[in-house]
Amino acid sequence: PENAIMASRGLVLRATSLLLCLLMTPGLAWRGLALVGRAARPRTSRLAASARRTWAIAEDGRWVSSAAATARGANDVGWSGLSREARASSDASSVTDGDGARLAAAARETAAAAASPAAEAARARPVGDFTPGFHDQEEVGVHEVSDAAEARRVAALLCARDELIHACDTEVADLDLGRSPLGQGRVLCITVYSGPDLDVGSGPGKALFVDTTEPGVLEAFKPWLERESALKVWHNYGFDRHVLYNHGVDVVGFGGDTMHMARLWDASRLAGYSLAALTEELVGRAKVSMKEIFGEPKLRKDGTPGKIIELPPLDSLQASPLTRPDWVQYAVYDAKGTWLLYRELEARLSRMEWLRTRSLFDFYTEYWRPFGELLTDMERAGVMVDVRSKLPLAQTRAQADRDAAELTFRKWAARYTEAAWYMNVGSGTQVQTLLFGGATRRNSAEVLPLRRTFKLERAAFEExxxxxxxxxxxxHGAEAGAAAREAAARAAAATAAAAKM
DNA sequence: CCATGCCTATCGCTTGCTAA
DNA sequence: TTAGCAAGCGATAGGCATGG
Incomplete structure (x- = not known):
């Protein structure tokens, strides 16, 4: 249709998980039901809780968690100051090898030692049961690909290893997370982990860090990414496929999506389906978030660090020699995590029966995997919406329907509590008070307040x-207006009286 | 001493989301 | 479908400096 324009790609993207839910077989639905009882298990593991902790440096130079630091009154020894120092010494020791994480850790230790001689002893056994964040993580061996010639060489080697399953991930800059990745986002790097056997010249079992900000590198990898017989597994394939498509790379050779596989394995996970949660739980591999590794406290006007942690632009994290080693480790860690998770989910699904003689992994391979590929095609195409003639009508109709329903609700609610006529029907808190005020929570002794007061805009009240x-x-008409103004005046007087009390 | 302005932190409520 | 969570936002409290 000539007047139709493209819209609502985000809508399609969001429909992905819903569609996957709809695909549930009866067997799966039953499984989901049975799992509800698991809700009582602890939501957060000890590891996850520790990863979320922030760290400070006490006067004696030791690392302490923020809670402990506050207790000692040591939280004024700003850790951002130390972090800068650490980076300065990291710079001084010339960051040239790919051994970034260890180097940065050493730099931090140097800074800590400089802060106090007592730190030397403390360094061997840090306060608490773990060392700070990121450097707890296993270090992944990396083969860096940073120029077109090397990219061509490595991509050719990959093309010769179609028997392997290659786990891939991307890091992306200039992205508005609230919008579809189609048409926005710049791929900074691709990371690949193909298992312990692949050796591209620097030893077996290395992960690849492919710097796509260098000219010609992505082009050199395009043939492998577009190679149907090279099976690549992802965590949330749609996202990576779309951002790569922005660069003219049409990824095919879909080997699997660990997010979809996890959904098939357990469709009722309270912890969600993020790579971090799944790898921690299924392969016992903790992950520290980007914000915790690279976040810096926002400086207040007077120069002292505030409480808000900000993430620098991601392209600068990759480009700066101070942060690049940690960045490479961070990126590669996810690719290896995806590979490990794929293997684990493959094993788990293979142990689950489907059609008596077959497994849910067969089901995944035969139905969900091709459907996963199809879904990304659908997302790419989007949904045609006739914005000029159909959409305004649909909107008008929808609003009228909603207004009518709201009126019905107000009439009903006001029969029980007069003030309910004026409530914000979109407020969960207000609806909760109306329906459940005075009730006791199932899981605790807490009683919901019987009466609550909410503010209301004058204009909204009058309307x-x-x-x-x-x-x-x-x-009717003018009479109603006058009555409303009168009522508003009464309400204002009552409020003023209450304020004086 | 008080008023004022600027700033940050925090609170309560709404909203959107369940991935990245 | 649902509960629970967290981001975002406006309102507000409180710290601090300045100025009369």
Missing amino acids: LHVARLRATGHA
């Missing part, structure tokens, strides 16, 4: 009041 008078047939 609702007019609607109320109209609905109850007490007044």
Whole structure:
């Protein structure tokens, strides 16, 4: 249709998980039901809780968690100051080898030692049961690909290893997380882990860090990414496929999506389906978030660090020699995590029966995997919406329907509590008070308040009041307006009186 | 001493989301 | 479908400096 324009790609993207839910077989639905009882298990593991902790440096130079630091009154020894120092010494020791994480850790230790001689002893056994964040993580061996010639060489080697399953991930800059990755986002790097056997010249079992900000590198990898017979597994394939498509790379050779596989394995996970949660739980591999590794406290006007942690632009984390080693480790860690998770989920699904003689992994391979590929095609195409003629009509109709439903609700609610006529029907808190005020929570002794007071804009009040008078047939036209103003004045006087008390 | 302005932190409520 | 969570936002409290 000539007037139709493309819209709502985000809508399609969001429909992905819903569609996957709809695909559930009866067997799966039953499984989901049975798992509800698991809700009682601890939501957060000890590891996850520790990873979320922030760290400070005490006067004696030792690392302490923020809670402990506050208790000692040591939280004023700003850790951002130390972090800068650490980076300065990391710079001084010339970051040239790929051994970034260890180097940065050493730099931090140097800085800590400089802060106090007592730190030397403390360094061997840090306060608490773990060392700070990121450097707890296993270090992944890396083969860096940073120029076109090397990219061509490595991509050719990959093309010769179609028997392997290659786990891939990307890091992306210039992305608005609230919007679809189609048409926005710049791929900074691709990371690949193909198992312990692949050796591209620097030894077996290395992960690849492919720097796509260098000219010609992505082009050199394009043939492998577009190679149907090279099976690549991802965590949330759609996202990576779309951002790569922005660069003219049409990824095919879909080997699997660990997010979808996890959904098939357990469709009712309270912890969700993030790579971090799944790898921690299924392969016992903790992950520290980007914000915790690279976040810096926002400086207040007076220069002292504030409480808000900000993430620098991601392209600068990759480009700066101070952060690049940690960045490479971070990126590669996810690719290896995806590979490990794939293997684990393959094993778990293979142990689950489907059609008596077959397994849920067969089901995944035969149905969900091709459907996963199809879904990304659908997302790419989007949904045609006739914005000029159909959409305004649909909107008008939807709004009228909603207004009518709201009026019905107000009439009903006001029969029980007069003030409910004026409530914000979109507020969960207000609806909760109306329906459950005075009730006791199932899991605790807490009793929901029987009565709560909510603020209301004068204009909104007047509008609702007019609607109320109209609905109850007490007044019409100008009369209603006058009544509303009167009521508003009464309400304002009451509020003022209450404020004085 | 008080008023004022600027700033940050925090609170309560709404909203959107369940991935990245 | 649902509960629970967290981001975002406006309102507000409180710290601090300045100025009369």
